[in-house]
Amino acid sequence: MTEHTHTAHTVPTVPTDLLDFPGAAELIAAGDVPPPSSGIVAAAQAAVARAARGEAPPSPARPRLRPLPLARRRRVLVAAAAVAAIAAGAVAYPVLDVGGRPAATASASQFLDDMAAVASDAPAATDPQYWKVRVETVNQDDGKRTDTTFFDHEGRVWSVDPDGTVHEPPAGEKGKVKKWPVGEKWLTWPALGQLPTDEKALAALFPADPESRFEQVAILLEDSPASPQLRGALFRILADAPGVRLVGDVRDSKGRAGVAVEVTRKSWYRVGSAKPVTHRTKDRYVVDPRTGLLLETTHKLLDRDAPVDRYTWLEVGPADRVG
Template identity: 40%
Template sequence: MSTYDDMERTGMSTQDVEETGMNERAVLLDFPGAEELVAAGRVEPPSEQALARAMEGIEMAVAVQEAGRAAQRERGAGVVAPLRVMSGRRRVLVGLFTAAAVAAGVVTYANTGETPANTGTRSEARADTASVFLDDISTVAAARSVSSGKYWKTHLTIGDSYLSQSMDFYVVNNGKAYKKGQRPDWQLGPKDLDWKSLDQLTTDPAQLLRLLQTPPGPDSISPFDQAVTLLGESPASPKLRAGLFKAMAGLKGVKLVGSVKDSTGRAGTAVEFAEAKSVGRVIVDPKTSSILEYTFTWTAGASKGKVTRQTFLSVGFTDKIG
């Protein structure tokens, strides 16, 4: 395709190039944040929260510019040349949208699960994207309504289970409920939590992070697993869930995978945490903050390649079993 064909396709004219002295690529990249975007790499679709923030900035920029032009006309200052106005608007709007996208942490490098060769800056950028995503999800979690009930029901692909406030554990098989003893307490750093202690637990993200980062005991699961288990399996309040998501954002080594589908085909956003011999991956619904699926994969040792999966179809309070 010729240069003139490119210009026609992008809405540029020869006058655009003549006035600016730049070719098509230079003009399209002539906005604030272009160098950062090019250096960053591929841009993935932003979250709904990030997109809303970006659109607010764009609408504000348009309103400010239109108001300025109207004021010029009223003062009789004349009309700015259309080509220059549109060029300026394009630079401002594209610059705002790009800056918002980069600031919102939507630049990723490993949606395929691979780590880039030059891991320095890019691996740090991936960590930043995970932090931003988890911070955004914490806001969604905090906005959910408070509810209550006698039992906490977990509806998995393998069946339903119920937990009472006294930690009695039930499973339902062929429509009949069976008591399976008491459920072990949830783990959070040095603390073992039952239903009652969840309501007494701090919701401050910094304190939750310190608990998660406490040196593990011999039987402790990883801090990432601790947080995911509480988020997916416990009747944690909206404030506690929000605090846990923010605490997860502070864990070193948490990476954003990006948009994926769980084993049932539901779309969500995946976050991973790698240890020496395993990788944990959680898929979160960005609209509701619900945990869709958690997988634990052994990457070394005798169990290498073994995958454990929990797919949460729904969770919530109920006043009866069955």
């Protein structure tokens, strides 16, 4: 495990009009403090950005305990973010209970809500002709491999070899069509554009079972051409999911910095050539807090000594041509 050496920081001079809140004197007197994690900074920056734009916090109707209410005047929001990010370095949130099941810890919920804001603010792709996905996969059956695919609005899929050789999609109905699961349906690219971006209306289309709903939402966030507004709504659904734990700052298998959340669930899983059976898995999702894009997904069987399945998303986005 890599050890990190923190350099002490001196709290800079802050205009007094931003520090007229309880605890300001203690914050100034505290002097040097260790730097906050990148996840905490990203969450604080998202909160401050929302306040600066005069926006309400995401999904204010959801009952969720927070140590600091986000719906306040801009000055108090900036001060609260400064206290959380600079003085504390981390924020401890209670675990809520919804219907007898542990909900996502408030810290995980807050992070996913902030990622919803980041995703919603991302620039939209300007009607690209293709969508490109380059993913490195590691699993027991295939070993380690990298696949590069392109698909168009009709779902036709082109694959590209490492040497640049392009494989055209087969003609007619024999060709593979790229689709994503939403409830009982499998939707193509144009159909994704017809999905509602209201969180409640969107959540109603996914399975009622929270574990299956989490899986389908995560699949869409991994590699689909969902619009920024749709991605924001998907993250808000995850923020309400039960049992999500915030891991915190991590690096993926490529050394990229991200913030991870974990969820334990049951899923159909095939080990080797055996028939798929139900297993408990611990799924980890590493998110880039600057963009809201998924960097890596891993699935670990909890009841079998089997290698972790890993999907590292190297490139996901619009493309003007194949190749």
